Amino acid sequence: MPELKNAKKQLIADLIRVEGMTAEDIYPLIAVPADRKMGDYAFPCFRLAKVLRKAPAQIAEDLKADVLSRPHPFQSVEAVNGYLNFKFDPKAGAAEVIARIVAQKNRYGAFDLGEGRTVTIDYSSVNIAKPFHIGHLSSTVIGGALYRIFKKMGFSVVGINHLGDWGTQFGKLIVAYRNWGDDADLAARGIYALNDLYVRYHREAEADPALDDLARAAFKSIEDNDPEALKLFEMFKDITLRAVRKVYDRLDITFDSYNGEAFYNDKMEPVLRELEQKGLLVLSDGAKVVDLKDYGMPPCLLVRSDGATLYATRDLAAAFYRKNTYDFYKNLYVVAYQQNLHFRQLFKVLELMGMPWAKDCVHVAFGMVSLEEGTMSTRKGKVVWLNDVLNKAVEKSLAIITEKNSALPDKERVAEQVGVGAVVFFALSNNRIKDIVFGYDKVLNFDGETGPYLQYTNARCVSILKRKEDYLDFLSASLTEAEIEDLAGEETAALSAILENMPAVLADVVEKYEPSLLSRYLIDVAQAFNRFYIANRIFDQGVCSRARLGMTYAVHTVLQEGLRLLGIGAPEEM
Ligand code: ARG
Numbered sequence: 001m002p003e004l005k006n007a008k009k010q011l012i013a014d015l016i017r018v019e020g021m022t023a024e025d026i027y028p029l030i031a032v033p034a035d036r037k038m039g040d041y042a043f044p045c046f047r048l049a050k051v052l053r054k055a056p057a058q059i060a061e062d063l064k065a066d067v068l069s070r071p072h073p074f075q076s077v078e079a080v081n082g083y084l085n086f087k088f089d090p091k092a093g094a095a096e097v098i099a100r101i102v103a104q105k106n107r108y109g110a111f112d113l114g115e116g117r118t119v120t121i122d123y124s125s126v127n128i129a130k131p132f133h134i135g136h137l138s139s140t141v142i143g144g145a146l147y148r149i150f151k152k153m154g155f156s157v158v159g160i161n162h163l164g165d166w167g168t169q170f171g172k173l174i175v176a177y178r179n180w181g182d183d184a185d186l187a188a189r190g191i192y193a194l195n196d197l198y199v200r201y202h203r204e205a206e207a208d209p210a211l212d213d214l215a216r217a218a219f220k221s222i223e224d225n226d227p228e229a230l231k232l233f234e235m236f237k238d239i240t241l242r243a244v245r246k247v248y249d250r251l252d253i254t255f256d257s258y259n260g261e262a263f264y265n266d267k268m269e270p271v272l273r274e275l276e277q278k279g280l281l282v283l284s285d286g287a288k289v290v291d292l293k294d295y296g297m298p299p300c301l302l303v304r305s306d307g308a309t310l311y312a313t314r315d316l317a318a319a320f321y322r323k324n325t326y327d328f329y330k331n332l333y334v335v336a337y338q339q340n341l342h343f344r345q346l347f348k349v350l351e352l353m354g355m356p357w358a359k360d361c362v363h364v365a366f367g368m369v370s371l372e373e374g375t376m377s378t379r380k381g382k383v384v385w386l387n388d389v390l391n392k393a394v395e396k397s398l399a400i401i402t403e404k405n406s407a408l409p410d411k412e413r414v415a416e417q418v419g420v421g422a423v424v425f426f427a428l429s430n431n432r433i434k435d436i437v438f439g440y441d442k443v444l445n446f447d448g449e450t451g452p453y454l455q456y457t458n459a460r461c462v463s464i465l466k467r468k469e470d471y472l473d474f475l476s477a478s479l480t481e482a483e484i485e486d487l488a489g490e491e492t493a494a495l496s497a498i499l500e501n502m503p504a505v506l507a508d509v510v511e512k513y514e515p516s517l518l519s520r521y522l523i524d525v526a527q528a529f530n531r532f533y534i535a536n537r538i539f540d541q542g543v544c545s546r547a548r549l550g551m552t553y554a555v556h557t558v559l560q561e562g563l564r565l566l567g568i569g570a571p572e573e574m
Contacts, residue, residue, distance in 0.1 A: 163260025171219030
């Protein structure tokens with residue numbers, strides 16, 4: 001992957017002239033001094049002593065004179081003990097980042113790390129006829145955020161919803177539908193009615209185990225392409241997808257492929273044959289497994305003794321399909337850590353098969369979401385539907401907004417963005433491997449480290465900007481030296497240093513598959529802006545400081561784009 005260059009280090013590298021060395025040679029030598037009082041960056045001259053046949057201290061002195069003889073952006077350049085120390089003028093740094101953001105607008109932060117390489121991301125991957133519950137939230141929003149961020153960083157991205165659309169649960173549903181199904185109820189209540197049928201099946205099957213035989217037979221009839229069974233199967237799938245698509249719309253989630261488990265039914269055979277040819281498939285009590293003892297794992301079961309294939313078999317076929325179809329650079333699976341073993345086994349089998357790309361498959365694991373006590377009537381075993389959580393968050397947002405700003409136009413739309421955004425931000429705000437506890441008051445706290453806090457700070461920026469007509473025109477010319485004086489002060493320096501970091505933060509998200517780095521970063525931006533805003537007047541007796549308004553614009557741009565990348569709306573007013 002190309003390296004993300006630090007703009008300031010690059011500036012220094014371009015200005016230091018040493019015979020026989022290019023800026024490329026110089027760049028990696030520039031370091032950040034341990035003692036920041038020495039400067040922002042330092043260039044050590046020791047290694048040059050031999051070639052130049054001069055003492056390091058002398059080299060530093062000579063280079064200093066040379067750099068200062070030409071135009072430069074430094075507040076100071078000092079030669080100290082064989083080092084050349086550089087200090088940037090923080091005001092100039094702030095002006096520079098403002099100019100960059102004004103020029104690049106929402107493209108700011110992008111950096112072509114991908115160079116067109118393809119990343120496949122398997123996320124959300126819901127199960128047909130099972131509820132889309134709060135547990136699917138993380139996979140869906142982490143995957144969605146990675147999808148947008150990888151795109152921004154120049155990758156070509158394929159979002160895959162690996163539907164759980166195969167397995168014995170379909171036999172159970174057919175039996176339930178035949179016994180107790182009510183078409184009018186299904187039409188009216190959709191997935192809720194389907195779920196009730198599923199729950200009822202389990203209740204009745206406890207008393208009447210014969211139902212399970214019927215269910216097995218029904219599932220077999222799907223496998224045998226019985227037209228009536230297939231019709232029901234399609235109906236269940238349709239009802240489920242209609243419900244989950246509503247949630248996806250609210251979360252701004254899209255997929256390029258809905259190829260789920262059923263899609264791989266006819267694609268497992270060749271893979272199993274290859275495993276057999278390679279001598280990797282062994283019989284164990286009639287079942288076919290890949291032995292993984294040597295790697296400290298239980299065997300990977302691929303064909304049961306009754307001939308049935310498994311989740312792992314389909315995932316194996318899917319990995320080959322993805323490599324052949326998309327020639328991925330990375331193949332990501334955004335799935336709960338409960339499936340750690342499954343993915344370790346899967347990747348190991350690919351490796352044993354001699355697939356060099358096994359190392360490019362990554363399990364992007366995340367922790368569990370649970371609900372604060374009393375958040376909902378969570379009678380044991382009762383599922384909490386994600387859509388209901390979103391509805392309740394929106395309802396509560398509407399109440400808060402109405403209280404804060406009763407004259408706000410289009411309150412319902414803003415409440416939707418705030419309520420949904422609060423839930424999404426919550427799921428993205430912690431290191432993904434952590435287990436997290438959801439609570440409405442916590443995620444909706446406008447003063448906390450929350451989605452609404454970011455949205456509110458952004459709306460504040462917008463309202464400041466709107467006080468100046470045609471503010472973009474007003475900001476388009478570069479700042480004069482006199483105007484740059486408005487950027488003095490430590491709050492401004494701190495804010496500008498943070499804004500400058502966005503490209504590095506996004507590169508880090510891509511490298512670690514960790515969207516929470518962006519979430520935390522946006523909180524830092526908002527907090528630094530609020531400190532800047534307290535310390536600085538943007539309008540003084542009706543006169544607008546172009547430099548400070550530019551800073552406000554920069555913050556607005558970074559917050560709005562950052563929220564978009566996380567999948568969160570940015571209302572202009574709230
Ligand atoms: N449907 C599965 C579940 O809900 C997740 C599938 C993840 N993707 C995969 N290729 N295994 O547990």
